[in-house]
Amino acid sequence: MGDATRSWVKVSEAVRAFVGRLVGTLDDPVGLARVLSDLGQVVGKTCRRNKRRKPGTVELLNDVSLLDFGLT
Structure with missing residues (x-):
């Protein structure tokens, strides 16, 4: 889906x-x-995500089990 x-x-x-x-x-x-190619290099070097205590949107979309509540 995306790169978390x-x-x-x-x-x-x-x-x-x-x-x-x-x-x-x-x-x-x-x-x-x-x-x-230049854009790809810039994204690779400068667009890293800061560490988080809770999973971000992309992580949740990739792995729903990371949700801290149940879906009904």
């Missing part, structure tokens, strides 16, 4: 910072691949 080690907020901020470069390379497949 990544912060969706931080990823969205990273994507926002790359929008201009992405739009500028839409007609250049090689350039677009380079920009997407």
Whole structure:
């Protein structure tokens, strides 16, 4: 479903910072691949999620047994 080690907020901020470069390379497949690679590196290095006491949304979506209450 998603990577529980990544912060969706931080990823969205990273994507926002790359929008201009992405739009500028839409007609250049090689350039677009380079920009997407750069974006992937930024996300990998800077968009880690801080440790939490309780599981986050992505973790709960991936494993419902982590809920601390029963579903009816």
